[in-house]
Amino acid sequence: MATIRDVAKVAGVSVATVSRVLNETGYVHENTRKRVLEAIEQLDYSPNEVARSLFKGESRWIGLLLPDITNPFFPQLARGVEDELQKHGFHLIFGNSDENAEKELHYINTFMQNHVMGIIMATNQLGKTDYRGFPIPMVFLDRTPDGNPSVYADGVEGGRIAAREIIRRGSKRVTLLKGPEHIRPAQDRFRGALEELSNSNVDFYVMNTHSFSFQDATQWAAELFAKYADTDGIIASNDVVATAILHEALRLGKRIPDELQIIGFDDIPQSGLLFPPLSTIRQPAYDMGKEAARLLLKLIKKEKIDQRNVLMPVTFVERFTTRKVDARG
Amino acid sequence: MATIRDVAKVAGVSVATVSRVLNETGYVHENTRKRVLEAIEQLDYSPNEVARSLFKGESRWIGLLLPDITNPFFPQLARGVEDELQKHGFHLIFGNSDENAEKELHYINTFMQNHVMGIIMATNQLGKTDYRGFPIPMVFLDRTPDGNPSVYADGVEGGRIAAREIIRRGSKRVTLLKGPEHIRPAQDRFRGALEELSNSNVDFYVMNTHSFSFQDATQWAAELFAKYADTDGIIASNDVVATAILHEALRLGKRIPDELQIIGFDDIPQSGLLFPPLSTIRQPAYDMGKEAARLLLKLIKKEKIDQRNVLMPVTFVERFTTRKVDARG
DNA sequence: TTGAAAGCGTTACCAT
DNA sequence: ATGGTAACGCTTTCAA
Numbered sequence: 201m202a203t204i205r206d207v208a209k210v211a212g213v214s215v216a217t218v219s220r221v222l223n224e225t226g227y228v229h230e231n232t233r234k235r236v237l238e239a240i241e242q243l244d245y246s247p248n249e250v251a252r253s254l255f256k257g258e259s260r261w262i263g264l265l266l267p268d269i270t271n272p273f274f275p276q277l278a279r280g281v282e283d284e285l286q287k288h289g290f291h292l293i294f295g296n297s298d299e300n301a302e303k304e305l306h307y308i309n310t311f312m313q314n315h316v317m318g319i320i321m322a323t324n325q326l327g328k329t330d331y332r333g334f335p336i337p338m339v340f341l342d343r344t345p346d347g348n349p350s351v352y353a354d355g356v357e358g359g360r361i362a363a364r365e366i367i368r369r370g371s372k373r374v375t376l377l378k379g380p381e382h383i384r385p386a387q388d389r390f391r392g393a394l395e396e397l398s399n400s401n402v403d404f405y406v407m408n409t410h411s412f413s414f415q416d417a418t419q420w421a422a423e424l425f426a427k428y429a430d431t432d433g434i435i436a437s438n439d440v441v442a443t444a445i446l447h448e449a450l451r452l453g454k455r456i457p458d459e460l461q462i463i464g465f466d467d468i469p470q471s472g473l474l475f476p477p478l479s480t481i482r483q484p485a486y487d488m489g490k491e492a493a494r495l496l497l498k499l500i501k502k503e504k505i506d507q508r509n510v511l512m513p514v515t516f517v518e519r520f521t522t523r524k525v526d527a528r529g
Numbered sequence: 530m531a532t533i534r535d536v537a538k539v540a541g542v543s544v545a546t547v548s549r550v551l552n553e554t555g556y557v558h559e560n561t562r563k564r565v566l567e568a569i570e571q572l573d574y575s576p577n578e579v580a581r582s583l584f585k586g587e588s589r590w591i592g593l594l595l596p597d598i599t600n601p602f603f604p605q606l607a608r609g610v611e612d613e614l615q616k617h618g619f620h621l622i623f624g625n626s627d628e629n630a631e632k633e634l635h636y637i638n639t640f641m642q643n644h645v646m647g648i649i650m651a652t653n654q655l656g657k658t659d660y661r662g663f664p665i666p667m668v669f670l671d672r673t674p675d676g677n678p679s680v681y682a683d684g685v686e687g688g689r690i691a692a693r694e695i696i697r698r699g700s701k702r703v704t705l706l707k708g709p710e711h712i713r714p715a716q717d718r719f720r721g722a723l724e725e726l727s728n729s730n731v732d733f734y735v736m737n738t739h740s741f742s743f744q745d746a747t748q749w750a751a752e753l754f755a756k757y758a759d760t761d762g763i764i765a766s767n768d769v770v771a772t773a774i775l776h777e778a779l780r781l782g783k784r785i786p787d788e789l790q791i792i793g794f795d796d797i798p799q800s801g802l803l804f805p806p807l808s809t810i811r812q813p814a815y816d817m818g819k820e821a822a823r824l825l826l827k828l829i830k831k832e833k834i835d836q837r838n839v840l841m842p843v844t845f846v847e848r849f850t851t852r853k854v855d856a857r858g
Numbered sequence: 859t860t861g862a863a864a865g866c867g868t869t870a871c872c873a874t
Numbered sequence: 875a876t877g878g879t880a881a882c883g884c885t886t887t888c889a890a
Contacts, residue, residue: 201641201664203866203867203868204867204868204869205867213876213877214876214877214878215867215868215869215877215878216869216870216871216876216877216878216879217875217876217877219868219869219870220869220875220876222868222869223869225869225870226870226875226876227875227876228875228876229875229876232875232876246638246641246642247642247867247868248583248642248644248866248867248868249639249642249643249644249868250579250582250583250588250643250644250866250867250868251583251866251867251868251869251882252867252868252869253579253868253882254577254579254580254583254866254867254868254882254883254884255867255868255869255870255881255882256868256869256882257882259579261622261643268608269598269604269607269608269611270604270605270608270798272601272604272798272799274604275598275599275601275603275604276599278598278623279597279598279599279625282598282623282624282625283625286624291622291624291639291643292622292623292624293590293620293621293622293623294607294611294621294622294623295611295615295620295621296608296611296612309575310578310620312575313575313576313577313578314578314579314590314620315577315578315579335530414802440802443802444802446804447802447804450804469599469601469799470601470798470799470802473743473769473772473773473776473799473803474802474803474804475775475776475779475803475804532882532883532884533883533884533885534883542860542861543860543861543862544861544862544883544884544885545860545861545862545863545885545886546859546860546861548884548885548886549859549860549885551884551885552885554885554886555859555860555886556859556860557859557860558859558860561859561860576883576884577882577883577884578884579882579883579884580866580882580883580884580885581883581884581885582866582884583866583867583868583882583883583884584865584866584883584884584885584886585866585884585885586866
């Protein structure tokens with residue numbers, strides 16, 4: 201690996217001059233500039249970012265902390281973050297926290313030791329640790345109780361839409377799954393749907409569920425259909441749960457969507473690949489990632505922020521687990 | 530951020546001594562050690578990895594370059610890599626190459642500039658760039674033409690198993706999809722299946738297909754069923770393609786698996802969530818990630834390597850797009 | 859057992 | 875327009 205000194209020697213100039221052409225700062229004669237550029241070419245030199253970072257006290261690294269990249273919602277998000285950072289010459293250091301407060305702290309720590317310029321994190325441990333007054337910018341992929349910068353999807357509205365659409369398409373005995381207590385988006389969705397359902401004239405049944413796992417959901421689904429056999433519409437707390445319910449319904453021979461409608465949440469990539477393809481409330485995961493990266497970059501560059509908490513819109517994706525309805529509703 | 534100098538000052542010793550207790554190198558009196566530790570505690574000091582890395586000319590970073598984290602096979606792999614690295618105190622710098630040689634080079638470059646100690650990459654551009662004699666260890670997630678270290682799944686055997694199982698379960702008119710020419714695992718699978726099919730007494734039809742995309746596959750599926758309506762077994766080139774075929778078959782009202790059997794490849798997470806759940810040849814993605822990380826770490830530490838090219842076993846995952854057969858076959 | 863100082867590869871300041 | 879050099883925070887000789 202050639203260093204700036206090697207380049208200086210070959211070009212017959214001082215390291216200061218090389219640095220100047222590298223960074224395009226200060227004066228340097230066109231001829232010397234050429235010589236330096238040639239030397240760089242010849243030696244296949246590229247500057248050592250570590251040294252740069254040490255001197256400047258800054259870097260081009262961003263830490264991204266996700267609960268689990270294996271969870272289908274997150275890859276899109278990560279991709280959005282990476283694409284945006286990449287455009288601005290920043291790089292990602294990545295970790296999985298498994299929703300574990302200890303791991304989370306550990307990663308934040310190593311991020312700091314590695315001079316990252318900012319951190320983007322999704323967590324449900326919010327409130328357990330106080331991140332106000334943190335020495336570097338952080339963006340949360342979720343609302344934060346303390347008003348930290350964040351980007352999040354409009355779960356409440358999502359819940360409302362889900363309820364509205366399932367009612368509008370004719371379900372009369374709706375089942376609403378509550379979702380994990382400690383996961384904020386789940387509770388938002390629940391509240392939104394509950395609100396809309398309460399104001400409607402359909403019967404509905406709330407089922408308490410505590411996880412997002414496929415296994416668990418399969419079991420509730422069985423219980424649900426045993427207990428409430430004539431339900432004709434289910435609002436699931438996310439797409440994975442919706443998938444489990446769909447399976448169980450199919451297994452019981454229910455006709456979807458004629459006999460039973462199902463709406464999920466998230467619009468993870470596989471939802472469109474199910475049979476029948478799942479109708480769901482879409483969170484724009486990729487764009488959320490991009491937005492988070494943008495916000496963080498602004499924070500880092502201390503640009504003016506007009507919106508520290510950006511709310512992303514949510515949309516109904518009509519596929520085939522809900523009935524068609526004519527344009528006028 | 531406190532520095533080693535601050536600690537030295539508070540503890541009333543030199544930075545050299547602090548460094549010694551930090552690294553547990555050289556002699557240091559128990560009493561001074563205590564004082565230093567207290568100072569560290571008091572200042573909440575942790576060493577600057579960037580400075581460390583600059584001095585040592587080494588780091589705890591590993592670059593991971595994947596085609597696209599959004600592609601369902603890769604998150605598991607990434608997770609395997611991260612878990613293993615994490616255990617050994619290494620961190621991941623991550624990028625998506627999109628199978629684009631230019632991007633690939635760009636990332637490799639930034640990885641190098643950032644002093645990563647090694648690189649793990651999955652690519653189908655192999656051979657376009659010569660990575661022999663590269664200054665840091667690289668592990669490829671695929672076989673490499675030039676014998677670079679690698680970990681890969683046994684595609685040929687996978688193809689054989691797929692063909693064997695579909696024949697054993699009674700398909701008489703098998704369709705084999707070829708998959709993209711330039712993707713090595715796809716060709717391995719194809720060759721394996723072709724071999725087994727050739728040695729069998731079933732009729733078979735090879736369909737040339739050029740991508741792994743869901744959209745494209747949906748189209749071929751339509752063509753396929755039009756052209757070869759009585760095929761009763763399809764070996765797809767991966768699970769995404771298998772899913773598209775499954776859909777099309779369901780749409781045409783075919784009974785699965787009685788009338789038509791389908792086998793995929795990969796065992797991506799959603800394959801078990803399809804309806805009916807997809808039978809497939811499983812690549813152990815998570816373990817492949819772990820194995821790649823282990824191999825790389827060994828390379829970095831210059832430990833003895835008994836196997837520079839590790840072949841991972843592939844298994845048949847029996848679900849419900851293939852027929853049951855009694856234990857004796 | 860401890861400290862002083864050089865050096866890792868940069869950048870930026872101050873001279874010239 | 876160019877060069878010398880201190881400094882970033884650490885580790886590691888070398889001397890004491």
